[in-house]
Amino acid sequence: MNGYDFTLAGADLQVRGSGALYWPARRLLCVSDLHLGKSERMARRGGTALPPYETQDTLSRLDAELAATTPEIVVCLGDSFDDAAAADALPDRDRLWISRLQAGRRWVWIEGNHDPGPVDLGGTHLNELPMHPLVFRHIAQPAQSGEISGHYHPKASLTAKGRTITRPCFLIDGDRVILPAFGTYTGGLRCHDVVLTDLMRDEALAVLTGPFPAPIPMPR
Amino acid sequence: MLDRAREPALLLIAPTGGGKTLAGFLPSLAELADGTHKGLHTLYISPLKALAADIRRNLETPVAEMNLPIRIEDRTGDTSQTRKKAQRADPPHILLTTPESLALLVSYPDAPHIFKGLQRVIVDEIHALAESKRGDQLMLALSRLQSLAPDLRRVGLSATVDRPHDIAALLACHPKPCAILQADPGPDPDIAMLRTAESPPWSGGGAAYAIPAVLDQVRKHRTTLIFHNTRAQAEIFFHNLWLANDEGLPIGIHHGSLDRAQREKVEAAMVAGQLRAIVCTGSLDLGLDWGDVDLVIQVGAPKNVKRLIQRIGRANHRYNAPSKARLVPANRFEVIECRAALEAARDHDLDGDPRGPGPRDVLCQHILIRACSGPFTADQLFSEIITTGAYRDLSRREFDACLDFVATGGYALRAYDRWQRLVLRNGQWQLRDPRSAARIRMNIGTIQDSDLLKVRMRGRGPALGEVEEGFAASLTPGDTFLIGGKIVRYEGLREMTIEVSRDPGRKPKVAVFSGTKFSTSTQLSQRILRMLQQDDWPELPDHTRTWLHLQRQVSRLPEPGRLLVESFPHDGREHICAYGFAGRNAQQTLGLLLTKRMEEMGLAPMGFVSTDYATLVWGLDPILDTAPLFDLGALRDGLDGWLAGNAVMKRTFRAVATIAGLIERNTIGQKKTGRQATFSSDILYDTLMKYDPHHLLLDVTREEAMRGLVDFARIEEMATRIQGRIDTLRLCRVTPLAAPLFLEVGKVPVSGAADERLLRDETTRLMQAAGLA
Numbered sequence: 006m007n008g009y010d011f012t013l014a015g016a017d018l019q020v021r022g023s024g025a026l027y028w029p030a031r032r033l034l035c036v037s038d039l040h041l042g043k044s045e046r047m048a049r050r051g052g053t054a055l056p057p058y059e060t061q062d063t064l065s066r067l068d069a070e071l072a073a074t075t076p077e078i079v080v081c082l083g084d085s086f087d088d089a090a091a092a093d094a095l096p097d098r099d100r101l102w103i104s105r106l107q108a109g110r111r112w113v114w115i116e117g118n119h120d121p122g123p124v125d126l127g128g129t130h131l132n133e134l135p136m137h138p139l140v141f142r143h144i145a146q147p148a149q150s151g152e153i154s155g156h157y158h159p160k161a162s163l164t165a166k167g168r169t170i171t172r173p174c175f176l177i178d179g180d181r182v183i184l185p186a187f188g189t190y191t192g193g194l195r196c197h198d199v200v201l202t203d204l205m206r207d208e209a210l211a212v213l214t215g216p217f218p219a220p221i222p223m224p225r
Numbered sequence: 226m227l228d229r230a231r232e233p234a235l236l237l238i239a240p241t242g243g244g245k246t247l248a249g250f251l252p253s254l255a256e257l258a259d260g261t262h263k264g265l266h267t268l269y270i271s272p273l274k275a276l277a278a279d280i281r282r283n284l285e286t287p288v289a290e291m292n293l294p295i296r297i298e299d300r301t302g303d304t305s306q307t308r309k310k311a312q313r314a315d316p317p318h319i320l321l322t323t324p325e326s327l328a329l330l331v332s333y334p335d336a337p338h339i340f341k342g343l344q345r346v347i348v349d350e351i352h353a354l355a356e357s358k359r360g361d362q363l364m365l366a367l368s369r370l371q372s373l374a375p376d377l378r379r380v381g382l383s384a385t386v387d388r389p390h391d392i393a394a395l396l397a398c399h400p401k402p403c404a405i406l407q408a409d410p411g412p413d414p415d416i417a418m419l420r421t422a423e424s425p426p427w428s429g430g431g432a433a434y435a436i437p438a439v440l441d442q443v444r445k446h447r448t449t450l451i452f453h454n455t456r457a458q459a460e461i462f463f464h465n466l467w468l469a470n471d472e473g474l475p476i477g478i479h480h481g482s483l484d485r486a487q488r489e490k491v492e493a494a495m496v497a498g499q500l501r502a503i504v505c506t507g508s509l510d511l512g513l514d515w516g517d518v519d520l521v522i523q524v525g526a527p528k529n530v531k532r533l534i535q536r537i538g539r540a541n542h543r544y545n546a547p548s549k550a551r552l553v554p555a556n557r558f559e560v561i562e563c564r565a566a567l568e569a570a571r572d573h574d575l576d577g578d579p580r581g582p583g584p585r586d587v588l589c590q591h592i593l594i595r596a597c598s599g600p601f602t603a604d605q606l607f608s609e610i611i612t613t614g615a616y617r618d619l620s621r622r623e624f625d626a627c628l629d630f631v632a633t634g635g636y637a638l639r640a641y642d643r644w645q646r647l648v649l650r651n652g653q654w655q656l657r658d659p660r661s662a663a664r665i666r667m668n669i670g671t672i673q674d675s676d677l678l679k680v681r682m683r684g685r686g687p688a689l690g691e692v693e694e695g696f697a698a699s700l701t702p703g704d705t706f707l708i709g710g711k712i713v714r715y716e717g718l719r720e721m722t723i724e725v726s727r728d729p730g731r732k733p734k735v736a737v738f739s740g741t742k743f744s745t746s747t748q749l750s751q752r753i754l755r756m757l758q759q760d761d762w763p764e765l766p767d768h769t770r771t772w773l774h775l776q777r778q779v780s781r782l783p784e785p786g787r788l789l790v791e792s793f794p795h796d797g798r799e800h801i802c803a804y805g806f807a808g809r810n811a812q813q814t815l816g817l818l819l820t821k822r823m824e825e826m827g828l829a830p831m832g833f834v835s836t837d838y839a840t841l842v843w844g845l846d847p848i849l850d851t852a853p854l855f856d857l858g859a860l861r862d863g864l865d866g867w868l869a870g871n872a873v874m875k876r877t878f879r880a881v882a883t884i885a886g887l888i889e890r891n892t893i894g895q896k897k898t899g900r901q902a903t904f905s906s907d908i909l910y911d912t913l914m915k916y917d918p919h920h921l922l923l924d925v926t927r928e929e930a931m932r933g934l935v936d937f938a939r940i941e942e943m944a945t946r947i948q949g950r951i952d953t954l955r956l957c958r959v960t961p962l963a964a965p966l967f968l969e970v971g972k973v974p975v976s977g978a979a980d981e982r983l984l985r986d987e988t989t990r991l992m993q994a995a996g997l998a
Contacts, residue, residue, distance in 0.1 A: 045640070045641075048634075048641050048644035049643075049644045051657075051658040051660060051661040051664065052664070052889070053634075053887050053889060054634030054636075054641050054644070054646060054887075055634075055887070055909060056634070056636060056909055056912045056913050056916065056917060056920070057634070057638055057640030057641065058636075058638065058912050058913075058915070058916035062912060062916070096640075163987055163988075163991075189908060189912060190912075191904055192904035192905065193904075197718075213988075219988040219989075221987075221988050221991045222992075
């Protein structure tokens with residue numbers, strides 16, 4: 006899979022077509038908004054019974070990314086679980102799978118708005134992770150530099166020859182990166198939404214995920 | 226009607242305007258006249274809210290004049306909550322409603338109280354309901370009503386149809402019979418092709434050439450309805466009509482994508498006799514009495530004779546005067562099609578493809594509705610359902626699979642033991658969480674609205690209508706498009722509303738509307754094929770006649786029992802043109818399958834285009850032996866692989882999953898801000914395909930796509946018809962019959978990695994434009 010390389014606050018980073026972010030110098034892989042256990046939470050709250058395969062699907066894509074990049078550190082940028090009860094309700098098979106993915110590397114769960122408390126799984130639970138020159142947190146804060154965040158699930162559309170293609174995307178400017186959601190059952194927020202246009206500088210780029218991630222000026 | 230009032234079910238067939246609705250009510254008025262009946266006596270169901278209100282007004286007058294002690298009320302989505310509550314506590318004698326409002330009523334725990342003593346149900350425009358899932362939902366609701374009120378008698382009112390027995394079977398409470406009462410059809414209509422000074426173009430659907438002749442007709446008649454097959458065509462025609470309307474004749478436009486207020490304005494002006502013409506689509510096919518219409522013009526080939534007859538019936542609502550209609554073919558081939566439709570109408574040869582068994586997504590919704598009203602046993606519900614015509618052959622296994630889906634999700638991975646939607650307690654199924662009834666009720670119905678965005682004049686101006694999200698995404702500020710006959714300029718998107726400003730004088734884009742594109746019916750296609758066998762065509766205009774003779778001279782005309790395939794070079798490419806006469810959707814599918822097969826055989830196809838009668842494929846190499854291409858078994862194998870990732874399947878899945886209750890259109894306390902929380906149904910489809918390919922909903926989706934947009938049934942029908950008799954002609958250039966296909970819009974390029982290539986080219990271009998590359 007091809008990647009898109011760029012520099013943030015002096016750190017050389019790579020956008021991966023899968024929606025993950027890789028920092029080769031630190032052998033760090035970062036993914037955001039896995040929303041594991043989403044279908045369980047919806048059913049529990051009286052909603053419909055969605056196909057209960059999204060945790061399996063998300064984990065197998067994460068597994069493939071780990072195999073491809075063999076990182077020493079994995080950072081999950083928050084909203085890793087759809088809520089605390091969903092984390093508790095994960096079937097043993099998926100818990101074992103996560104332990105296997107964690108084996109032999111440092112694993113950090115950043116807290117998100119969906120999963121504010123610690124979960125009963127291996128790894129470190131942090132509110133945010135500073136790692137010079139970058140800082141990893143769930144929701145972007147104004148006036149930051151070298152900030153890596155998620156939360157908004159940005160997506161962007163391109164129209165070419167009458168066909169409109171919409172993909173989850175990274176948003177990148179000189180201050181920050183906002184990651185797309187990695188989880189299978191996640192929607193997106195169009196990047197011309199005012200929350201995102203307010204956060205990002207005028208010269209921001211959007212990088213659409215897919216086999217050939219490439220930047221475009223962030224659509225506004 | 227009064228003589229047959231005791232029949233358990235009765236279908237009354239009468240042409241449009243025959244006064245059949247009031248006839249349907251006569252037995253009710255007679256039975257209610259003595260004032261002894263308590264509670265609901267007659268339920269009237271119409272496909273249109275407006276029709277329910279209209280009929281109520283029409284009924285109230287004679288009831289008041291005769292001083293009858295009868296209370297009549299309507300109940301639709303527009304009725305206030307207070308009124309609705311009062312109606313449940315104290316139902317009127319006659320209640321007029323729609324299938325969706327009835328389904329909602331049936332879902333309440335007090336349904337037995339509301340419907341106790343119900344004597345009659347009248348289903349109006351049943352021919353229209355019978356073609357859609359709304360009809361299936363209605364009939365399932367009636368099966369429930371029949372259990373609550375065993376004396377219930379059913380009456381269906383229908384326009385002229387080809388298979389009255391099919392509709393009777395839908396209406397009947399199986400296995401009881403349904404009698405059919407045919408009214409005098411009245412005099413034959415006066416229909417002909419509209420004479421025009423100019424000949425129609427070779428392709429396209431605009432019919433701009435006929436504008437002067439149409440205006441001339443409008444001038445000569447009191448009120449003209451000008452029907453179009455699609456909303457886009459109606460918009461273009463209306464625009465052109467106004468450009469030529471020098472005298473400023475009052476002409477309006479009416480179609481389903483226009484804002485309701487705009488439509489109501491046009492309807493009111495029409496009833497008041499202020500309009501000389503209305504450009505319209507199927508939105509005026511049903512129901513209301515449009516007063517003084519004395520001419521119907523159909524622009525574009527009618528595609529389906531039954532619909533043509535029903536549209537013609539709109540003209541002249543006096544029972545014994547012939548209605549008058551003129552057909553305007555939009556292009557040269559449609560001249561032949563219109564001619565064939567005229568003859569079919571004269572011969573009373575109506576068409577209509579039989580519908581398959583009752584759709585299971587609607588059944589799933591019915592089970593949910595039943596659960597909302599209280600606990601039930603599977604046996605009892607199953608025996609109720611198989612009294613419904615469309616579901617009478619439903620097997621217990623199929624029913625159990627639907628029940629399992631509703632209760633547990635029906636997944637191979639049994640993940641929801643704790644959170645089932647329905648649970649079995651003491652042999653009775655019930656909602657695990659009674660509060661979920663409210664969510665289920667919010668999602669009752671089978672009408673699908675695609676992703677539509679409202680269009681509004683900038684600065685809190687009036688709402689104009691709606692366009693599809695996909696079309697909106699293709700607009701950039703400054704682009705102009707047509708809506709409601711106005712050219713507007715796209716300004717921007719604001720909170721899911723498209724803001725526009727007025728901008729006359731520029732050449733507009735045409736909005737994409739979600740209106741259905743109809744395929745020419747099997748019967749009509751066959752009639753065209755038979756017509757092509759004549760030695761000469763004195764009934765056709767000269768331009769078309771010469772065209773057909775020329776085709777016969779240089780090539781051959783297609784024949785009913787054979788498949789004609791022409792192979793010729795043109796403009797540096799090789800082409801084959803297959804005249805399958807299978808209708809637009811099937812020819813489109815054929816194009817996809819042929820090119821896929823050519824790809825596999827190393828024949829380098831580059832693209833194709835389809836019409837109702839033929840598919841044209843182009844590529845690099847000449848194809849002389851076409852027989853292996855049309856091997857049905859191989860085409861079917863290709864279908865399975867191709868279908869899986871197809872957009873048609875995803876669209877069909879979305880509708881099926883919404884109706885079956887997997888996807889909720891409406892949720893409580895829905896907020897605009899939650900957009901990143903909702904995700905597209907495509908993700909669910911992909912997940913199911915990957916992890917649970919035999920799931921019930923995928924099964925239903927496949928079944929529907931095969932009949933609907935993919936229409937493989939008609940490819941099979943074609944294959945049976947030709948029995949391998951394929952005539953491949955090698956010619957040195959384009960033939961007269963193939964030439965119009967080169968002008969068709971909607972060419973489909975063949976290239977697997979098209980998306981990635983487009984993305985790469987476009988990203989490079991954008992970066993360069995921004996000076997970033």
